[in-house]
Structures are given as structure tokens and as C-alpha cells.
Amino acid sequence: LAKTTQPISMDSYEGQEVNITCSHNNIATNDYITWYQQFPSQGPRFIIQGYKTKVTNEVASLFIPADRKSSTLSLPRVSLSDTAVYYCLGDPGAGSYQLTFGKGTKLSVIP
Amino acid sequence: EPEVTQTPSHQVTQMGQEVILRCVPISNHLYFYWYRQILGQKVEFLVSFYNNEISEKSEIFDDQFSVERPDGSNFTLKIRSTKLEDSAMYFCASSEAGGRMYEQYFGPGTRLTVT
Numbered sequence A: 001l002a003k004t005t006q007p008i009s010m011d012s013y014e015g016q017e018v019n020i021t022c023s024h025n026n027i028a029t030n031d032y033i034t035w036y037q038q039f040p041s042q043g044p045r046f047i048i049q050g051y052k053t054k055v056t057n058e059v060a061s062l063f064i065p066a067d068r069k070s071s072t073l074s075l076p077r078v079s080l081s082d083t084a085v086y087y088c089l090g091d092p093g094a095g096s097y098q099l100t101f102g103k104g105t106k107l108s109v110i111p
Numbered sequence B: 001e002p003e004v005t006q007t008p009s010h011q012v013t014q015m016g017q018e019v020i021l022r023c024v025p026i027s028n029h030l031y032f033y034w035y036r037q038i039l040g041q042k043v044e045f046l047v048s049f050y051n052n053e054i055s056e057k058s059e060i061f062d063d064q065f066s067v068e069r070p071d072g073s074n075f076t077l078k079i080r081s082t083k084l085e086d087s088a089m090y091f092c093a094s095s096e097a098g099g100r101m102y103e104q105y106f107g108p109g110t111r112l113t114v115t
Helices: none
Strands: A009-013 A018-023 A034-040 A047-052 A054-056 A061-064 A068-077 A084-088 A104-111 B004-005 B010-013 B019-024 B031-037 B043-050 B054-056 B065-068 B075-079 B087-093 B110-114
Touching: A009 A018, A018 A084, A018 A104, A034 A054, A034 A068, A047 A054, A047 A061, A047 A068, A047 B004, A068 A084, B004 B087, B019 B031, B019 B110, B043 B065, B043 B075, B065 B087, B075 B087
Parallel strands: A009 A104, B010 B110
Antiparallel strands: A018 A068, A034 A047, A034 A084, A054 A061, A061 A068, A084 A104, B004 B019, B019 B075, B031 B043, B031 B087, B043 B054, B065 B075, B087 B110
């Protein structure tokens, strides 16, 4: 089971760009890097997924260096509604479809 | 946008009682999952279900747990004899297909309180 490491918490002011970095030293060569978001008292929600380089969608960007040992989730111009826990998912192992959540990064956006 | 629904939103039960948590996955999805989250802790995988059988389960999913797809739309989690430590938020999820590249859509959860 490949473990991920990310900061426990981060604070940011509204309107700023937030970057959350996750290390996943033992990621499998064929595994995707996936990030989920969870608001209080709600189920997790998929944000973005990538394999290498950069992926961008309407919510976030994901930067993955060539060695794939880390990834950075970038949230442009955060608002109060972006206050949530952000999870970088670990690799559960070959043939497993389960999502493996760590403790995540609790992002608090301050007015 | 289609969504996963769960009922009830909150269930209170006494220790030793049986509970059934219900979920309606997204209609064209083929894989179904249950996760739980004890208050203040991380989300934990319980079980995945495909083609009317369990495809994977965790150590948490012991003999007191069972899952069923009783008809074409519902997916249920049964806990036969609840314990205090079963108190948690239970999330149902579904995906179009298996594999980490397929997004899992989570429901809003059922908060189970065992007294």
C-alpha cells in the first residue's frame, strides 16, 4: 500500500491561490494521482486526476513532476466555500478499486 | 446532474439491534461501494460490489455486515447486531466501472448513532 503525505492543515485568505503538495514516493508506475474534496458533513467529491505533467479542469489544476513522487493541487482564487478537507489518494495495491483516504489537508479560507 | 442518494440521513439504534442503510446509486453505474467515517477520523473503505457479488472487502467488513442489491435501483448495507463502535457516518458510492481512473460518486451519508 503506497502511502501519501500531505500537510495536516493550511490557512489562506480569500482570493489567493492555494497549493497543496502531496508526496507519494511509492506510487505504482501505472497508477493515477487522484484528489478528492470533503465539505463538513458531506461525502467526498472528486476534484481532479492525472498521470503526469499538468491537468486542469474548471475547479483546479494538478501538477505532477516527471518522477511522479509528488503532486501539487492548485486552487486558483479561493473563496470561503473552498473551506474543506482535501485528500490526495494513496494506491491500495494492484487489482483494488477502493479509494484509500489519509487524513487529508484541512484548508481554512479566511475572509 | 445525477447523484447518489441515501436514506435515512440519521439513524439512532440501540446496541445489538439490526440496521439497514439504504442507497440509490446513479442509474447507469455498475460498481457500488460502502465507506464509513468515524467522527474526526479518516474515510475507510468497507466493501465494493459488482455484478451482484462482493468484489472486495476490508477487514472492517466482518460477518456482522452484509450488502445486497435487492432490486434494480437500491443498494443496502445491513449491520446485524450493532455495537457502540459502529457509530459513524456511512457513505455509499458508485462508479461507471471499476478501476482507479473512474470517479466514485458519493452520497450525502447516513449518520448512525448506536446507544
